[in-house]
Every structure is written in structure tokens, then in C-alpha cells.
Amino acid sequence: MKFEIMRDRLLDGINDVMKAISQKVAIPILTGIKIEVNEKGLTMTGSDSDITICTFIPAEDNGEQIIKVAEKGNIVLQAKVFSEIARKLPTNEVTIEVVNGLQTHIQSGKSEFHLIGSDAEDYPVLPDVKDDYLFSLPSDLMKSIIRETVFAVSQQETRPILTGVHWEAKDGGLSCVATDSHRLARRLTVPEDMPDMPFSIVIPGKSLQELNKILPDNSESVDIVIADQQVLFKTRNVLFYSRLLEGNYPDTSRLIPSEYKTSIVVNGKHLLQAIDRASLLAREERNNIVRFSADDSNVIEISSNSPEVGKVEELLEATDLSGEDLKISFSAKYMMDALKAIDGQDVSIHFTGAMRPFILQAVGDDTILQLILPVRTY
Known part of the structure; x- marks a missing residue:
């Protein structure tokens, strides 16, 4: 040679x-x-x-x-x-x-x-992947899907299936869901050439993070081929094979509430910055908890309290606020991750009670959904 x-x-x-x-x-x-x-x-x-x-x-x-x-x-x-x-x-x-x-x-x-x-x-031979299930997504959309979901996979190996992102095709659409059982991230999209047969696979989060580093930041097409225990992503000059996780992914659809008691519309960027500031004083051993309260005055109060360090309170004006008064606590990290995935747009937050999961979505766009479980402090 x-x-x-x-x-x-x-x-x-x-x-x-x-x-x-x-x-x-x-x-x-x-x-x-x-x-x-x-x-x-x-x-x-x-x-x-x-x-x-x-x-x-x-x-x-x-x-x-x-x-x-x-x-x-x-x-x-x-x-x-x-x-x-x-x-x-x-x-x-x-x-x-x-x-x-x-x-x-x-x-x-x-x-x-x-x-x-x-x-x-x-050297081991490459996995044999037949083009039975083949569809394509633009590279920049693939990168968005990964960015908006993969952070929510579980880091614990106790339930290996939750360390992956669940990709499911049905009714012509693709649903990508990640959860660590404390929060959930879901991205919906409708690829142009979905295979007729439905499929349900779980791709390791680690694989998707590495794939994200390789994919180009443009609309170049990425072919996705699904085989028995493997998925293959093909770009012009790169083949990326990943094993799939075995087992049944939990049914997450029943976690997402359909009725709400309080709904708030707020500027996502301002909310992210306020929670970031509040988290500076949130106690590490309490999992970085921030309190959030709203009443009928269209003003949200964000606060955190650490007896050893001090406390912080911040008021933020909501664009729209409807429903019952609310006091709720949650992990600042989870909330910031969710807001980053929605990426600075105006955000709708829907609550069903102080101890029930709440959801975040971009206003006028239901393709990205973030769900967070609150923490009991009040």
C-alpha cells in the first residue's frame, strides 16, 4: 500500500x-x-x-x-x-x-x-444493514432533534433503556422521546419519505451525541437505515453505525397532561436568565431547587433560598397568565435545559397543580415539548 x-x-x-x-x-x-x-x-x-x-x-x-x-x-x-x-x-x-x-x-x-x-x-466486519426501513432527514433538522431530546436521557445504568432516545414512527410521523423519569423531552417531525411500516427503536444517547458532532450544519440529506440491532446514518462521505438498546421503552404518552389549571406565556430568554441567576444561591444538596409563584397580576416571582448563603427573589412579567394561583418548586437545571431546547422563543408553560408534571412548549409550535416533575418544598 x-x-x-x-x-x-x-x-x-x-x-x-x-x-x-x-x-x-x-x-x-x-x-x-x-x-x-x-x-x-x-x-x-x-x-x-x-x-x-x-x-x-x-x-x-x-x-x-x-x-x-x-x-x-x-x-x-x-x-x-x-x-x-x-x-x-x-x-x-x-x-x-x-x-x-x-x-x-x-x-x-x-x-x-x-x-x-x-x-x-x-478487524471486525461492518454490520450488515439492509435498506428495509430507510428514510431521510436534513442534517440541520437531525441536529435539532438530537439537541432538543438527548440531554433528558438517564445517566443511570439501572434502567439501561432510559439511557437512549425512543424513535417511533407511526401515522406518517416520527416521535423522538427521552426521559430519565424526572423529566421528559419530546420532538415530533414529519419526514417526507417515512417507511409505510411503523417502527420503534431506542438509540443510545451517547451514540446520538457523537453523531451530532459529525453531522454538517446544513440541509444536506442524512439517510437513516434501521436494521435488526443496528441503525445506520449515512451522509455523503460518512457512515455512522450504532447498536440499538434492547427492551421495551415505557409508554410516556400517559405522562403528558391534557388539561391544565394554570397557563403562562413568558419570554423564554428572560425566564432562562432569571432562573440562572436564582440558581446561583440554590443549595447543591437540595438538587438546585428554585421556587416559582404566580397569581392573577401577570407577574411571576422566581426565588431561591439557602440558609448558609442567602436568598434571591426576582419578578418577571408574563405576556399572558390565566387560571389558578400557583406555587411550585423545581430543579433549576432541568428547567434551564428545557428552555435551552426551546431556544429563546416565547414559551407556554402549562401547570396541573403544585405536585403534578408541567409542560413547556414554544408558543404556536407543538413539535417540541418539555415536561418536568416538580419538587415538594411548599
Whole structure:
């Protein structure tokens, strides 16, 4: 194997596949990056068994030659060392050559590195994913869906199914739900080409966070292929495989209230800033609790109290307020996460009582829903 490549393009590819590589793997070869080159270009693969990322760098792009292939072949190189070397090479021209089976020479300018690779035949084969369930979403919409849901997955492994986001297709729409049993985030969307057959899968939150780092910030189409135990996300030059979580996701639809006793419309950005300030004095050991009260005067009071530190009170004008007077307490962190997901728009908050879950939605947009369980303090 021998080829020349532009260092910046090589680094982009390495940075993508490194997101799938862990030093804590049962199969030692998975601490390496698999490199395959032929006349079409270079494919690099990284995996930790749960996530597999393949990135392809074409030999030519828009008439510009990126890779000159002298001899095709493959090798597995230690990921950590290879990425450090690529990052510190002195020029943008890099030559990589494998001689005597596994001896790998990397040359750039006057620098030359000699690495001992591993046999690519020993690298696990990619999951076999058939296009039975295939649909597409624009990349920027995918990133929004991830941002608006993944923060609410459980960090506890006691109920592994809750560490993932539940993607469910039915009636032509896609529902994405995450919950850690204290809060819930839901995003609804209607993809153009949903498969006719309904499906229900749970994608690990960790996988979606890594995918989010790779997806481009544009409307480029992302193909989503669902298989038995795997989901595959395909962009122009990247394949991202993730295992799916096994088990039944709880029915969360019954948690979402349909009747409300108090409804408030307020500027989301101002509310976020007020809760952020109130949380400065909220006691850590009480899970960062903030109090929220409203009466018929269209003014909300946000407060927090820490006997050791002091207290804070802040008044915020609501755009609209209807229903019963209300006093409620909740986690400042959960509330701020929910408001960030709604992203600074005017927010409708619907309450059904001091100890019942309440929901937040952007005014005039029911595609994003955030639900939070209050905390007993009053």
C-alpha cells in the first residue's frame, strides 16, 4: 500500500473516526483505525463495538486531486499514535506506505515515522444493514432533534433503556422521546419519505451525541437505515453505525397532561436568565431547587433560598397568565435545559397543580415539548 494525501483532509477523516474509538475495548484491534485505499479514495474506520464510524475521502473532489494512489491496500494503525502524528506533521503533503506486510512509513517534509501496524483482516466486519426501513432527514433538522431530546436521557445504568432516545414512527410521523423519569423531552417531525411500516427503536444517547458532532450544519440529506440491532446514518462521505438498546421503552404518552389549571406565556430568554441567576444561591444538596409563584397580576416571582448563603427573589412579567394561583418548586437545571431546547422563543408553560408534571412548549409550535416533575418544598 502506498499513497499521498493532503494532511488537512486526512486529519478531518481521523477526527471523525476517533469519536468511535475507546481505549477500553474487549477486542485489542479496536484501539486502532482501519485504513483502506484504492483508486477511488481512502476509507477509514473506527469502532468500539457499540458505535462504528466509516469516513471516505475521495481521490478527487471538485476537480482537485486529494489522494494519489500508487498501490492499493489496507492496514490497522494505533489510533492514538496515528492521530497525534497526523496532527503534528510539518507539511500538508503526507505519504503513507506499508512495506514487508505491516511496517508502515509516514513521511511529511523532513519528518519520517515508522509504525508497526496490524493486519486489517483481523478487524471486525461492518454490520450488515439492509435498506428495509430507510428514510431521510436534513442534517440541520437531525441536529435539532438530537439537541432538543438527548440531554433528558438517564445517566443511570439501572434502567439501561432510559439511557437512549425512543424513535417511533407511526401515522406518517416520527416521535423522538427521552426521559430519565424526572423529566421528559419530546420532538415530533414529519419526514417526507417515512417507511409505510411503523417502527420503534431506542438509540443510545451517547451514540446520538457523537453523531451530532459529525453531522454538517446544513440541509444536506442524512439517510437513516434501521436494521435488526443496528441503525445506520449515512451522509455523503460518512457512515455512522450504532447498536440499538434492547427492551421495551415505557409508554410516556400517559405522562403528558391534557388539561391544565394554570397557563403562562413568558419570554423564554428572560425566564432562562432569571432562573440562572436564582440558581446561583440554590443549595447543591437540595438538587438546585428554585421556587416559582404566580397569581392573577401577570407577574411571576422566581426565588431561591439557602440558609448558609442567602436568598434571591426576582419578578418577571408574563405576556399572558390565566387560571389558578400557583406555587411550585423545581430543579433549576432541568428547567434551564428545557428552555435551552426551546431556544429563546416565547414559551407556554402549562401547570396541573403544585405536585403534578408541567409542560413547556414554544408558543404556536407543538413539535417540541418539555415536561418536568416538580419538587415538594411548599
